[in-house]
Amino acid sequence: MFKRLHDTPTVTIKVNGQTVRARSGDTVAAALLAAGIDHCRTTPVTGAPRAPYCLMGVCFDCLVTIDGIGNRQGCLVPVREGMEVATQVGKREAGR
Amino acid sequence: MIAAADLSPAYDLIVIGGGPAGLAAASLAARAGLSTVLFDENPGVGGQIYRGITSTPVKNGTVLGEDYWAGAALASEAKASGASIVNGATVWTLDPSLAVGISIAGKARLVQAGRVIIATGALERPFPIPGWTLPGVMTAGAAQTTLKAQGLVPSGRTVLAGCGPLLWLLAAQLLRAGVKIEAMLETSSRRNWLRALPHLPDFLLSPYWRKGLGLMREVKAAVPVIPVQKLAATGAGKLKEVVYVSGGSERRLLADLLLLHHGVVPNVNLAMAAGAAHRWNERQLCFVPELDDDFGSSVPGIAIAGDGAGIAGGTAAAERGRIAAIAAVRALKPEASVPAPQVVRQKLAREEMGRAFLDVIYRPSDSFRRPEGDTIVCRCEEVTAQQVRATADMGCEGPNQMKAFLRSGMGPCQGRLCGLTVTELIAEQRRVSPAEVGYYRLRPPVKPITLAELASLPIGEAERKAVER
Ligand code: FES
Numbered sequence: 001m002f003k004r005l006h007d008t009p010t011v012t013i014k015v016n017g018q019t020v021r022a023r024s025g026d027t028v029a030a031a032l033l034a035a036g037i038d039h040c041r042t043t044p045v046t047g048a049p050r051a052p053y054c055l056m057g058v059c060f061d062c063l064v065t066i067d068g069i070g071n072r073q074g075c076l077v078p079v080r081e082g083m084e085v086a087t088q089v090g091k092r093e094a095g096r
Numbered sequence: 097m098i099a100a101a102d103l104s105p106a107y108d109l110i111v112i113g114g115g116p117a118g119l120a121a122a123s124l125a126a127r128a129g130l131s132t133v134l135f136d137e138n139p140g141v142g143g144q145i146y147r148g149i150t151s152t153p154v155k156n157g158t159v160l161g162e163d164y165w166a167g168a169a170l171a172s173e174a175k176a177s178g179a180s181i182v183n184g185a186t187v188w189t190l191d192p193s194l195a196v197g198i199s200i201a202g203k204a205r206l207v208q209a210g211r212v213i214i215a216t217g218a219l220e221r222p223f224p225i226p227g228w229t230l231p232g233v234m235t236a237g238a239a240q241t242t243l244k245a246q247g248l249v250p251s252g253r254t255v256l257a258g259c260g261p262l263l264w265l266l267a268a269q270l271l272r273a274g275v276k277i278e279a280m281l282e283t284s285s286r287r288n289w290l291r292a293l294p295h296l297p298d299f300l301l302s303p304y305w306r307k308g309l310g311l312m313r314e315v316k317a318a319v320p321v322i323p324v325q326k327l328a329a330t331g332a333g334k335l336k337e338v339v340y341v342s343g344g345s346e347r348r349l350l351a352d353l354l355l356l357h358h359g360v361v362p363n364v365n366l367a368m369a370a371g372a373a374h375r376w377n378e379r380q381l382c383f384v385p386e387l388d389d390d391f392g393s394s395v396p397g398i399a400i401a402g403d404g405a406g407i408a409g410g411t412a413a414a415e416r417g418r419i420a421a422i423a424a425v426r427a428l429k430p431e432a433s434v435p436a437p438q439v440v441r442q443k444l445a446r447e448e449m450g451r452a453f454l455d456v457i458y459r460p461s462d463s464f465r466r467p468e469g470d471t472i473v474c475r476c477e478e479v480t481a482q483q484v485r486a487t488a489d490m491g492c493e494g495p496n497q498m499k500a501f502l503r504s505g506m507g508p509c510q511g512r513l514c515g516l517t518v519t520e521l522i523a524e525q526r527r528v529s530p531a532e533v534g535y536y537r538l539r540p541p542v543k544p545i546t547l548a549e550l551a552s553l554p555i556g557e558a559e560r561k562a563v564e565r
Contacts, residue, residue, distance in 0.1 A: 051231035
């Protein structure tokens with residue numbers, strides 16, 4: 001869906017255990033978009049897949065688990081070397 | 097990087113939001129000697145309009161345009177002003193005693209303000225078409241955000257749809273960055289032209305029109321612009337086709353990315369939760385706060401500047417921030433020298449001049465604001481238009497009652513993506529005005545906060561008072 005205009009990725013993160021190269025300055029949501037990962041979570045009501053919609057912190061469709069903490073807004077969190085991201089399934093995983 | 101533990105327990109002025117209004121307000125106040133902190137949720141300052149202004153990888157100046165780069169001065173001014181600027185900081189509560197609940201990197205604090213300026217800006221108006229929740233459908237603002245902040249551009253078949261200045265600007269920026277746009281589907285009604293005519297003289301005097309015409313010319317030279325009366329996104333699990341009706345016939349476009357936009361509306365959540373009175377604005381089709389000449393809200397000590405005060409754009413936002421900051425300085429430190437408010441007000445009046453014309457000409461059509469059938473209205477709880485309409489017909493009078501029936505507005509976005517739609521649908525079913533229906537009642541926390549974050553609050557007398565009520 002998206003590609004980088006020029007910068008080469010320099011940061012490595014893990015998404016669902018797979019290595020993904022990102023650029024320092026990416027948010028988690030941007031890194032997922034650039035890597036062609038087509039959804040962040042599935043919905044609690046019907047299990048429909050969702051991907052980032054607003055990229056400005058209002059829609060919450062970018063919720064992912066980051067370093068073991070669930071329901072983080074991927075569009076607000078900058079990537080860090082070694083970060084472990086997991087897409088979320090169904091019910092919002094409260095308290096995780 | 098400032099951590100929660102580094103914050104002072106109290107500041108003269110707390111500014112919430114680091115876009116043009118917040119940056120201008122914080123600079124002016126700090127320069128006048130107020131202890132000032134600015135909290136912003138994003139990784140860097142600039143808000144949406146100047147997103148990534150201090151860090152963008154898009155170095156070719158023409159891609160984003162000179163209006164974008166004007167934000168650099170605001171950012172560096174704010175940095176030099178002595179205000180503490182804290183990014184990655186989420187405000188989850190603000191109460192009438194001016195205690196601000198803030199969370200930074202998982203640690204929460206309550207900080208006391210002498211004055212508060214809310215500068216949380218705008219968000220894109222909900223655009224509830226069939227299929228708008230599919231991966232591959234995003235807001236135009238989202239594409240612009242990631243272009244500015246990360247230098248990402250759409251790579252597949254890209255379609256833009258909707259109306260308004262931002263859609264044209266995005267189209268031009270993407271073209272300059274080398275992106276191919278399959279089509280721009282224009283959703284505003286031709287009839288708007290007639291209603292907009294009375295506002296044309298003012299518009300012609302404003303800075304907008306020359307720029308606007310230039311952008312439209314640039315886009316039309318490269319992209320087919322098609323007026324549409326109906327719009328839907330279809331696909332299994334992700335976007336495959338954009339379906340539209342133009343001039344009575346249905347057409348389909350293969351697409352990987354559909355970017356939607358029909359205007360922006362004030363982001364009211366924090367201001368409403370703080371108790372600031374709002375009213376319906378029929379021309380802008382949204383709720384706006386009731387404000388005095390200095391952008392003071394109905395809650396003493398809380399001002400609302402920028403697009404959160406009603407949509408007027410980025411340059412107007414900065415002037416509004418300055419006016420609110422001058423009022424704060426006058427209240428807390430009358431002896432300090434500040435710019436003459438009349439001069440700032442004149443600049444603001446000039447910036448606001450062409451707005452009425454834009455509001456009317458790009459008024460989104462009823463059918464794009466008030467969906468029908470099983471089109472999703474509340475994205476979080478997956479509530480459909482049909483459900484909202486039927487529940488209103490059963491006698492449910494307002495959005496708050498609707499929550500109890502359908503859970504609409506009770507998901508994590510707290511009504512940000514459905515509030516206006518639900519209000520307008522209920523109003524249409526009841527045949528009353530949205531003003532009468534009202535909006536969701538919003539309560540803190542305005543952003544989800546975990547128990548662990550709450551537990552990290554240091555417990556002192558002030559904090560106890562702030563939570564026991
Ligand atoms: S993409 Fe909307 S909140 Fe992150």
